[in-house]
Amino acid sequence: MLQTVALSCLRGDRRLFSDLNITVQPGTLLAVVGENGSGKTSLLRMLTSLLSPEEGAILWQGQDIREQREQYCAQLTYIGHLNGIKDDLTAMENLSLSASLVGDHCDGPAAHAALEAVGLRRQAHQLPTKVLSQGQKRRVALARLWLSARTLWLLDEPFTSLDTAATGLVTEQLHAHLKRGGIAVVVTHQEVGLPSGLVQRLRMNG
Amino acid sequence: MLQTVALSCLRGDRRLFSDLNITVQPGTLLAVVGENGSGKTSLLRMLTSLLSPEEGAILWQGQDIREQREQYCAQLTYIGHLNGIKDDLTAMENLSLSASLVGDHCDGPAAHAALEAVGLRRQAHQLPTKVLSQGQKRRVALARLWLSARTLWLLDEPFTSLDTAATGLVTEQLHAHLKRGGIAVVVTHQEVGLPSGLVQRLRMNG
């Protein structure tokens, strides 16, 4: 269970939000929507612990995440605006290296399977990612979701640059994650195509 | 009038498309759609003359653009995946400097008007763009459309990171451009909300 308690956020001299209280139960996706600059990304980065809150706290399983940083990190997968992949490495290498770094299981076949699940054609697996198109790069980043058995997924505009096919694939994977009892927080400007019972919406009013 | 003649594109060892013949008449928007990696961005960059075609040619007013590079450049506005704005400068400065560089008219009030037209709040005009949100940065880049009196607009996924309000504003501006007899080529994964008479679709089949 992920909770924010009286959370408030200050960037520069602007207060983006204050006294934010939300609770996300297992099996639920929190869709964060709102206009540009309203603080969605800032909220998500706070949930990852990269940004520290001005006031208030974030609780994971009832405990402040600042007091259990490493255990907390072991349970989350974060994919931000930036893809977090290395231009010079191939999709395969990127995936297996980043998985091994965080301790997810990932051998060759598993990585291939993940890349294919996210709709990357086989011949693109061995190209350095710098020659891939914008959408293909995003797919490489998102392929991590197929390798992650973690409980909490934090995604910042995952559908950017994706075509409709890929959007569908990612949505399905999110669905599977929720059915396993996972939690997801997704920042997006589009509708998430999931049964409305699974989705909780948070509208940020910049 | 923008034409491609038997255009073909080779990236690495992949032929993305070949023998592409399209003609875009004044007052028309060419919407380039297709799955990720099918060569939409490559086509657009060829139209800007940044990428040179493998075979075939691109004609502007009936003449090959390679033979009139500078005159051609004087008539196009290109906004790519990258915003092309300087992080350290404010939105205002970015706009007026880039306009003065390409020779568009842009004084203080004109820049303000453009930024407001694209929906940026006044207090954001004087912030260095690096502190702006993803969508706000995109808006600063797109504000150039309000200053450009050029005939040909080439836009690569202009609606990325934009909220619905901003998407609407940009679409309206596109509409105005077409009504002035302009031409636009827009790469996008979304529908462009324009009367279907104005839109010509090109589907790339990766």
Add this chain to the structure above:
Amino acid sequence: MNWSKYSAPLAFYPLAGKMIPWFSAVAALAIAVGLYIGLLVAPTDFQQGDSYRIIFVHVPAAWMSMFLYVVMAIWAGVGMGLNARLSFMMAQAIAPTGAMFTFLALLTGAMWGKPTWGAWWVWDARLTSELILLFQYAGVMLLRTSIDDLRRADRASGVLALVGVVNIPIIYFSVKWWNTLHQGASVSMTAAPKMATIMLTAMLLMTFGFWMYSIAVILSRVRCVILERESQPAWGNPSAAPEVAEAR
């Protein structure tokens, strides 16, 4: 804790305002008397002639340059540890004064070096390390101005200041570790004990004066910093904050 009351910048502001006149007055007095003794009363040094009088500004400036760096680092450390904004502001306020004294030590040293050693500058350990100290001040200040976000700037320059402290003992002991010109030149101090007492008095008075001056200047600079930062809306008085949030 009574101290915690003044750890809020806005509470500290008036307190600092009350202290400044006192420190300024004491500084002026000490420097005036020090100058009087140093320039008018103290006799000529039999080895160096009157050029030795530079000592009355050189040594205090050199000492201040090192002390202030350590003090700055301590404030930065406290700021990082306790997450106290006022501490960072103090650190920010100290740097320019420290840099100025470093520069003065270098300049007066050069003025002294020409008549004594025959060269404006030699690459001796003490001199070089003082120059390095100037770079450290410059680095801390430049890093701060290079980062837009205040919070980030505070912390980043704090880390740098703390790391840089390792160099201070090296500057101080450089004379011992590396055989230098600088040390040898100052022997005449011990040669005539009676004169040394007068000189010492003047030097200590000047040093004390510089200390008081530094405190006064730093306090008034920290007041400027507080004003500059607190006058931005959201930092400001806490009661205004929710309003800002609602207004949008």
Add this chain to the structure above:
Amino acid sequence: MYWGSVSEFLAMGGYGLYVWTSFIATALGITWEVLALWRRRAAALADSRGIVRSIE
């Protein structure tokens, strides 16, 4: 008083240039710092929107 005359004082036994440069430079440094602070304070007060009045 150690010195016999003003000109003797100014000459500093032939080291006047060095000694006075040092002292004057120090004095200038201090005045410059004080002046700069004064200006900075004026500027800060100008756009402080009356915060000072509320707390002092």
Add this chain to the structure above:
Amino acid sequence: MNRPSLWEALRGVVRRDLLLAMRRRSDVVMSVFFLVIVASLFPLGVGPEPAVLRTIGAGVLWVAALLACLLSLGRVFTADYLDGVLEQMVLIAQPLPVLVVGKVFAHWIVSGLPVVLLSPLLGLQFGLDGEALGVLVLSLLLGTPTLSMIGAIGAALVLGVRGSGLLVALLVLPLYVPVLIFGAGAVTSSMAGIGGEANLSLLGACLVLSLFFSPWATAAALRIALE
């Protein structure tokens, strides 16, 4: 048709880059500080012997100037490349080489000129005398723009040529060597009483040559990088 005049475009490029530099006023200060620091490293390593320092002074200062240029030049195009400003610049309806000259000029103003102006002071610290100082300043005045022009080629090549940054190193650093030799040589030969004119005129020739060729090479490299 909106086409800025050549002169306007050039001025626009220079103005933007100077504005950016002013936004971070520290940029200007920094190359000066860097020069001072590198120059003071050598005495620390070599030892304080004034005679030795006098001999190596010119070489040290020239190496320091070169490094200051190298360090800051690597970034002339990189930032613009990453944020997309470079592709916008290439699409300006003006010859690209002219715009390149504008960028390099702005860069030199910000990081080359301060180095030239500061050099006499550092020369003094190394015990160079009046005439040698003059030659030093002159040689740097002729040499640093050359370094910037040559460096621009390398900086542009680094953006594009895949996996052959080695090629860039092989290309640019050797081109720096003659400039260094002539520059340091001018000072040492003037100190030796031979007079630095020969070396200075060679430096001048390098400058003219680089002004002539580098903008074209750089422009070509930029186009390749953006393909």
Add this chain to the structure above:
Amino acid sequence: MNRPSLWEALRGVVRRDLLLAMRRRSDVVMSVFFLVIVASLFPLGVGPEPAVLRTIGAGVLWVAALLACLLSLGRVFTADYLDGVLEQMVLIAQPLPVLVVGKVFAHWIVSGLPVVLLSPLLGLQFGLDGEALGVLVLSLLLGTPTLSMIGAIGAALVLGVRGSGLLVALLVLPLYVPVLIFGAGAVTSSMAGIGGEANLSLLGACLVLSLFFSPWATAAALRIALE
């Protein structure tokens, strides 16, 4: 709970960075190349006097090594910061300082080690004899990791700052000074027949100290940069 062991995470970081370096082989060549150029410039600038060269040899080589390290520092974190890999790294369920050690180690392998290996050759050019060469290599072996560790702090502090190449130099060089003094001192004192042991053990102390403190400071700086 998926948590890699400390050792696995460390190895993962090192492996990735080495793989990347192999992809861009030019990086390795670059620092070696730079060293050679700086070192061979001096005989050109100073003149071929063997006695002078022998005196300045150790100092020049040490300064060159130091600058080579400095030049490559920019690469340690910047790329990772820009493409978002750094934020992923910070979110690994392992102490950040340990990962920092991994990155710095990989950096040293790529840009410090080649310098150490090449130094005897360059030392020969300056006329250093057998024992001095040995001390030179040893001092570099102890010193270059220290330089990398210290440099990492600076590299982390300037992330996201414009013109960071020069700024990092300004921040880091003052901290490099002791290492330089001890390193060059070891060689010169061994050449003077005093033996370089004292200086070498001071270098060792610097290494231990930096190994101890730098990872924490760097980790703190990284977290600050990502706020």
